[in-house]
Amino acid sequence: MNPQAIGKPLTRIDGRAKVTGAARYAAEFNQPNQAYAVIVSSTIGLGRITGIDPAAEHLPGVLAIISHLNAPRLPYNPHKGGIDPSYGERLHVLQDDQVRFYGQPVALVVADTLVRAERAAAALRITYDAQHPIVGPRDKQAKPIAPEADGRLEADNVRGDPEAALASAAVAVDITSDIARQNHHPMEPHATIAAWDGDRLTLWSKSQFVANEQEEIAAVFGMAPENVQVICPFVGGAFGTSLRTWPHVTLAALAARQVGRPVKLALTRRQMSFTTGHRPRTLQRMALGATRDGRLTSIIHEGTGETSRYEQFIESLTSGTDFMYSCPNVRTRYRLVPLDTGTPTYMRGPGEASGMYALETALDELAYKLGIDPIELRRRNEPRIDESTNRPFSSRSLMACYDIGAERFGWAKRTPEPQSMRDGRLLIGMGTATATYPAMQFPASARARLLADGTAEIESAASDMGPGTYTSMTQVAADTLGIPVGRVRFSLGNSDFPPAPPHGGSQTMAAVGSAIRAACLAVQDLLVERAAANPRSPAHNMGKEALEWVDGHLRRKGGAASGQSYAEIVGAAGGVPVEATVSVARDPEIDNKYSMHAFGAVFVEVSVDPDVGIARVRRALGAYGAGRIVNPRLARSQCLGGMIGGIGMALMEHTSLDARDGRPVNAHMAEYLLPVNLDIPDLDVLFVDEVDPHVNPLGVKGLGEVSLVGMAPAIANAVFHATGRRIHELPIRIEHLLGV
């Protein structure tokens, strides 16, 4: 492969569609004769429904009011997608009178127009027998449990004797943290349009994982998966909330079947706060022991995340701690607290975003106790291998990230003493932290098709929620085939395409990119066969070994002739397109041989106004070692987005529940604070030139998650530097900083 497109900062291929309003998102595939459904959400946090007044049925335009009283019993056949909690069972919507959490869908109103459906939904009277839900992990009645073993994560990992090592450590820190529940709040609300044609169902539905949505809905309705098609060419942000298939998709399909018309169902912003997952609130303890010269002798990380009563959502909260630094004595422990809430789900940087907060703020604290520069402390504990598995890293550029980051950021200008830097009345602080996220690669498949005009069509049921999948995959296909990107058309977001893994976990480039590369190579092989079979072709009767592809032309190896183009080979055989569909999985040997992660070093400067306790990020820099960067323009954007997500996590985002009934009291975009334009200062992104020959054939590690991880601890460390106050809660709020 001769990279012409890979590594180039191409603008987005779908940019024109997005800036003209032509890109259609799920709710925008309006269907003829479409009706509208609106979910009625429970207004109690636990209990049962005692009555539904049918009077709203007579409001103008109402076609149906569906509740557990009249909804058909759905088969709900067993189905677990890779992103579903492996223990527990998903919510069976409208199948009984039980209310398990505040906001659970309890009825569905279907009407001929949206405004009439909204009106009738607001008018629907529901009575309940309410009980008191337990919604806080600190509630006395909340009981932690060990997650059921499921083969994906181990709850407890130990090496050495961390307790004894901590007790005898020359220097120790032992700190706790409490990180708030967050909601993804992508700008596009969840939405589904469902249309039946006999027993075939089409869903235009917001999804990061159309292949799973197809299977899940087939299981819920007891249908053959081939009778369900899920279409989603554009995803208006998701950050994890559209990985699973939530109850509204079932409700849209159910409503469409009940009224015999296509039905559109979009969640309200408020409903986005309770039915479609959240980053679980976590409580953590991090204890570190070290020698006087700063070598870690003990790490104890105990983390607890909230989950629902009906499913055990687990994330890699403590995984980063296992391998990040060199230390002979390490214990990590992970627990869950089941609560009367909906099930949490993956949110950008799941696990690591919260877990690395605990590790990196504790390390900062240790640096102060030791009087060692925080970067130097990390350098002294840089491991040669992954000590949790004794495997080498496929590549690890953490120290290179710190070096180039510190240089560009001007870390040397920092005076270490807390409260030692000022700008007028403002306290200035600089903080740093490590970021990491595993370089995953789930099995993926793709189809490549060469047409008689010499252009290529590539298909995979992948997704593009913003990183630029359309563009980067086109670059991979163009370079593999040796043709300009303008001759490649890549389509995604359709369950009829070869299945792709969830568009999450920073693995789309690795997984889908590898599949596309393989599909392109496979189609080249088919074309070689065609040419070899053609008596008029210069490649007639020649084997693959004797031929080579150069810039989209097949020629004799080392030959001087320009060879045959795709159009010529396809055309010579009557113009019938040639296609290949290929599935690619990572060689399990690679997983056994290497520890594979992206790394980053994050630097932040904050100001704290001592009079009003407001912390602001003044500038920040992220330096990342994440393998090959396929498109620097898009990669920079993705990293900026992750860093901004981290600013939200550190200083703003908090879904606050009313302890009386579990109601999110800030289920609104004006009250769930998110970074706006004026909140975001100059942010800088650097990439280490990292070549990883092991991780996958493209050498990519992914950026979506690692760019969020590390930001929150770097901000908290900067706030400590500015104020001398170690904040143990996120988000850091005014009340934490008053009186500094």
Add this chain to the structure above:
Amino acid sequence: MSTDAEHTGSQGRSDPPARVTRRAALQTAASAVAFATAPASNAQQTGPTTSAAAEGSTIRLIVNGQPRTLSVDPRQSILDILRETLDLTGTKKGCNAGACGACTVLLNGQRINSCLALAAMHDGAEITTIEGLAKGDDLHPLQQAFIERDGLQCGYCTPGQIMSGVACISEGHAGSVQEIKAWMSGNICRCGAYAGIVEAISDVAKGGKL
């Protein structure tokens, strides 16, 4: 408009003038929840007392230069008319409550949150949406600048950002990076494409091409 019955009361402004309509950008999570709404009760909704007679007044709008005569329900927002009646889905619904800017359009040349504007109150108005910005195949300079500066990721906030950006420039609020940021803070981008958004607006404002 909104089914979020607990919240419509506090967000019921329509036609905000062209200014920053969201909270001043406060970079902190100041106890965001203190003034939230009354506790939920089991029967908080009002009873079913609509009158069919209230439905169906006729208005005229000029949308992207095209005159349209529409029969509208008095509760319908311009946003819902655009998306559901006219199938002009370029204008996005993010919050339906005036807090995100995704629904920004130009109404008689001024940017508004179309989710807060009742269609029935704007008989005769001229509306420009993202679909009406390009001249045939020629993108508006700000559309082009968004592509070049990568002022977008998922693209869902993008039509609102661009309409708001066009107004930001024509209002004379694009004189500096800081000014652009302030006057664009009513348009949330959850993907965090702010740098490219500011660069794009700044480029066009400097180039004087509008």
